[in-house]
Amino acid sequence: MDKATAQADLLVADLLAFIAADGCTDDQFNQLALRLFAHQYEFNAPFRSFCQRRGATLRNVKTWSDIPAVPIDAFKAMELRSEPASPNERVFMTSGTTGRAARGRHFHPQLDVYDLSMTRNFAKRFMQGVERMPMGILFPDEVAMPNSSLAHYLALAKSEFGTEDSRYYLTPEGLDVPGLCAALEESQRSGKPYALLGASFSLVHVMDALREQGCSFQLPAGSRILDTGGYKGQSRELPLEEFYADLARLFGVPRTHCINMYGMTELSTQFYDDGNATLPSVKSGPHWIRSRLVEPITGRDVPPGERGILVHCDLGNYNAVSTILTEDVALWADGGFLLLGRAEGAAAKGCSLAVEEFVKATAA
Amino acid sequence: MRIERVTAGYLPGLQVDEVQWHVLPFQRNGMRLEVSVPMLTGPQMHALADRVREAANRHLRTMTVADIIDVIDRAIARLLDRNDPFRQQAEALLPVVSGYDADMVRLGLTGYFKTFRAAQLRRFVAEDFANPAVLDGFQPAPKGGAVRAYGPDLLVHSWAGNVPALSLWSLVCGLLVKAPAIGKLASAEPLFAGWFARLLAEIHPPLADCLAVVWWSGAGGEEADALYAKADTVLAYGGNHTLDALRKRLPVTTRFLPHGHKLGFGLIGAAALDTLKAPALARLAAWDVMRYDQQGCYSPHVFYVERGAPVSPRAFADYLAAELANLQRRFARRDLDLEESAAVAKWQQSVEWSAGDDLLIGPADAPWSVAYSDSLQSLSPTALYRTIYVVGVDSLDDVVPVVAAQREYLQTAGIAAGPENLYRLAELLGAAGVTRIAAIGSMSMPEAGWHHDGRFNLVDLVRMTEIEQSAEWAAQPFADYAD
Numbered sequence: 001m002d003k004a005t006a007q008a009d010l011l012v013a014d015l016l017a018f019i020a021a022d023g024c025t026d027d028q029f030n031q032l033a034l035r036l037f038a039h040q041y042e043f044n045a046p047f048r049s050f051c052q053r054r055g056a057t058l059r060n061v062k063t064w065s066d067i068p069a070v071p072i073d074a075f076k077a078m079e080l081r082s083e084p085a086s087p088n089e090r091v092f093m094t095s096g097t098t099g100r101a102a103r104g105r106h107f108h109p110q111l112d113v114y115d116l117s118m119t120r121n122f123a124k125r126f127m128q129g130v131e132r133m134p135m136g137i138l139f140p141d142e143v144a145m146p147n148s149s150l151a152h153y154l155a156l157a158k159s160e161f162g163t164e165d166s167r168y169y170l171t172p173e174g175l176d177v178p179g180l181c182a183a184l185e186e187s188q189r190s191g192k193p194y195a196l197l198g199a200s201f202s203l204v205h206v207m208d209a210l211r212e213q214g215c216s217f218q219l220p221a222g223s224r225i226l227d228t229g230g231y232k233g234q235s236r237e238l239p240l241e242e243f244y245a246d247l248a249r250l251f252g253v254p255r256t257h258c259i260n261m262y263g264m265t266e267l268s269t270q271f272y273d274d275g276n277a278t279l280p281s282v283k284s285g286p287h288w289i290r291s292r293l294v295e296p297i298t299g300r301d302v303p304p305g306e307r308g309i310l311v312h313c314d315l316g317n318y319n320a321v322s323t324i325l326t327e328d329v330a331l332w333a334d335g336g337f338l339l340l341g342r343a344e345g346a347a348a349k350g351c352s353l354a355v356e357e358f359v360k361a362t363a364a
Numbered sequence: 365m366r367i368e369r370v371t372a373g374y375l376p377g378l379q380v381d382e383v384q385w386h387v388l389p390f391q392r393n394g395m396r397l398e399v400s401v402p403m404l405t406g407p408q409m410h411a412l413a414d415r416v417r418e419a420a421n422r423h424l425r426t427m428t429v430a431d432i433i434d435v436i437d438r439a440i441a442r443l444l445d446r447n448d449p450f451r452q453q454a455e456a457l458l459p460v461v462s463g464y465d466a467d468m469v470r471l472g473l474t475g476y477f478k479t480f481r482a483a484q485l486r487r488f489v490a491e492d493f494a495n496p497a498v499l500d501g502f503q504p505a506p507k508g509g510a511v512r513a514y515g516p517d518l519l520v521h522s523w524a525g526n527v528p529a530l531s532l533w534s535l536v537c538g539l540l541v542k543a544p545a546i547g548k549l550a551s552a553e554p555l556f557a558g559w560f561a562r563l564l565a566e567i568h569p570p571l572a573d574c575l576a577v578v579w580w581s582g583a584g585g586e587e588a589d590a591l592y593a594k595a596d597t598v599l600a601y602g603g604n605h606t607l608d609a610l611r612k613r614l615p616v617t618t619r620f621l622p623h624g625h626k627l628g629f630g631l632i633g634a635a636a637l638d639t640l641k642a643p644a645l646a647r648l649a650a651w652d653v654m655r656y657d658q659q660g661c662y663s664p665h666v667f668y669v670e671r672g673a674p675v676s677p678r679a680f681a682d683y684l685a686a687e688l689a690n691l692q693r694r695f696a697r698r699d700l701d702l703e704e705s706a707a708v709a710k711w712q713q714s715v716e717w718s719a720g721d722d723l724l725i726g727p728a729d730a731p732w733s734v735a736y737s738d739s740l741q742s743l744s745p746t747a748l749y750r751t752i753y754v755v756g757v758d759s760l761d762d763v764v765p766v767v768a769a770q771r772e773y774l775q776t777a778g779i780a781a782g783p784e785n786l787y788r789l790a791e792l793l794g795a796a797g798v799t800r801i802a803a804i805g806s807m808s809m810p811e812a813g814w815h816h817d818g819r820f821n822l823v824d825l826v827r828m829t830e831i832e833q834s835a836e837w838a839a840q841p842f843a844d845y846a847d
Contacts, residue, residue: 046717050716050717053716054728071709071710071713071717073710073713073714073717074713074717077714077717077718077719078717078719295702295705296702296705296706296708296709296710297700297705297708297709297712297728297729298729299728299729307702308702309702309706309709325709325713327706327710329702329703329706343702343703343706343707
């Protein structure tokens with residue numbers, strides 16, 4: 001067996017135990033983070049040269065927050081992996097919304113860690129003690145989108161937490177509105193709580209369709225909605241306030257039960273809020289992921305009360321890189337962080353040209 | 365924290381309490397500056413436009429160009445006088461609104477104002493008109509008959525805030541062609557245009573009502589439409605997206621003169637790269653990058669450097685980095701907000717993680733950044749704020765097709781080469797779309813009377829009225845002296 005794979009197997013076993021535990025101390029988190037760092041430093045060549053450029057070595061990286069954060073664009077430029085490619089690996093890819101740009105790739109030699117990370121966290125934050133519920137999924141399935149981490153996430157939700165009558169309502173033929181309405185009516189009639197899950201833009205399409213037909217629902221107490229991923233130019237963009245107000249009105253699900261998941265293809269762990277009664281909602285993750293807010297050029301933590309760019313150290317990311325620099329702006333809040341949107345890159349104030357404007361202009 | 369409040373804009377005929385005011389706050393270096401900018405209604409904008417036009421008919425159009433040059437010259441002399449209250453205000457407040465280093469602003473203003481003295485303005489007019497007297501009255505035309513140039517009936521300026529006092533350029537152009545003018549302040553630099561209008565009124569009171577300076581939020585609403593509907597010429601600076609939106613709301617009969625996005629670059633020939641000349645040249649190149657933190661349309665984004673000389677392109681990049689580090693000590697880069705930092709970081713990361721051998725010179729957290737590439741790179745923008753690409757090339761000729769691909773964004777090219785090469789490259793670059801070739805070190809300091817974006821500053825503003833020879837002849841029989 002390959003050395004990287006052998007070492008990874010040991011790591012995976014420990015990771016699974018770590019995730020299965022109910023929590024951890026700072027010290028335990030650090031120890032595992034440093035083990036992951038050493039593993040990736042040894043076997044992930046592009047990451048090692050990045051660390052060397054940043055002056056980060058096995059010797060001077062002493063806590064998880066010393067691990068150099070890899071920008072998410074690096075997932076587009078390089079193959080960030082510790083284990084060699086294998087026929088059984090899964091590759092999750094970013095959506096690559098600008099067309100021209102390459103897509104970011106996250107290699108998973110096996111999905112055990114990803115799956116346990118997802119299910120442990122989902123059970124607690126979304127299911128909240130309920131074992132199974134009928135689910136409606138507003139996203140293509142894994143057959144249609146084999147490289148989508150969200151498709152896999154939702155498939156897991158359905159198989160691990162959905163009742164047998166759960167199904168997809170977004171097919172290659174489009175949105176099955178009559179089918180969805182029938183399921184929602186059945187839930188209303190039976191009084192059995194229902195869960196609707198999907199991309200935020202799919203929910204916008206569903207709401208538009210319902211409004212067009214003049215129908216709305218009062219789902220039974222305990223019903224819930226999960227949205228994720230924003231709009232990505234696939235639907236009209238709704239201000240958050242309007243989005244959650246409409247969800248609550250059209251489905252009769254209180255905003256405390258409209259939960260947003262914040263995840264990324266580059267991660268193996270998700271963040272959730274505890275409903276969206278107040279906006280922006282506070283997001284938090286489980287004990288195997290930690291975040292920092294940094295000033296993006298220096299990489300230093302921003303002072304308390306100031307906005308910063310999110311850096312996540314995800315112990316679930318054992319094969320790629322544990323620590324990534326996002327493009328998301330956030331602010332610390334009680335119990336987590338407030339996600340304030342993407343740092344779009346400042347537009348130039350005049351006739352000089354900024355990169356983002358240029359990319360937009362040349363992509364058009 | 366020290367708090368200062370100033371009122372911006374310039375509204376002849378309107379009292380302070382007749383309009384609504386909006387406060388734009390600026391905060392830097394322990395000072396909070398609150399700039400009140402005027403927000404007019406549609407009817408107020410209409411009345412203002414009529415007032416300005418009427419006053420210009422009486423007072424501006426009756427002056428000769430020489431008289432106007434004299435008035436501007438006196439205003440500029442005041443702005444160059446460091447004891448003058450207008451100058452002092454500019455030195456004190458422009459660094460606060462723009463965030464640029466105070467010394468950089470001071471030097472920038474002096475260099476810029478110098479290009480508007482009487483001698484330069486005369487040159488400026490002569491650049492566009494073989495006989496500047498056509499702006500004052502009918503002049504004989506070589507083909508026969510006579511010709512006269514008239515400025516716009518109402519000129520509207522829409523300014524950008526990337527370079528302090530940018531508005532002076534178009535304001536002076538408007539004055540030289542005797543146009544009544546209303547300008548829209550940029551939110552990022554809402555001060556200078558109003559000061560200049562006040563200074564002119566002080567120096568030559570009849571001009572007091574010939575100019576106005578207003579503001580609106582974003583693209584503006586009905587008040588902006590009211591003004592645009594009255595204008596026959598609109599001169600605008602800004603991003604292409606903003607300009608496109610503006611163009612769409614103008615009547616087809618309105619003349620639109622946009623100055624949009626541009627990408628500057630430099631070419632450094634092997635002849636300039638001996639051990640004596642290269643460090644000095646790198647210093648000049650660093651000045652072009654440093655001035656206004658690369659926010660000008662003329663600022664360089666890429667320096668293409670020729671291989672084969674004693675100083676290699678890579679070594680030139682090192683010199684450039686060292687000079688940028690030096691300049692940081694004299695003129696610190698302005699503090700970046702989170703979005704700007706994120707854009708710079710993203711650019712740096714794209715260099716660090718590029719598939720080729722590109723590298724970032726110097727520490728990643730320095731307030732400047734030099735990227736080096738040993739293979740020919742397309743001309744594309746950096747993240748600004750003193751981020752620059754140095755690209756090693758076998759021959760400067762190789763660069764021509766690369767820059768030609770960005771034709772619509774071309775304007776300034778800096779060249780360091782011998783005279784023959786200068787002319788040869790200029791021919792090629794001109795054909796590719798470049799409109800201005802400057803020395804390295806002068807890229808971000810255009811000369812007086814330059815053809816901004818390859819256009820005529822004054823000619824583009826005027827319309828010509830001709831008295832044809834036939835009319836001249838036909839008039840003869842009706843003269844008192846006719847036989």
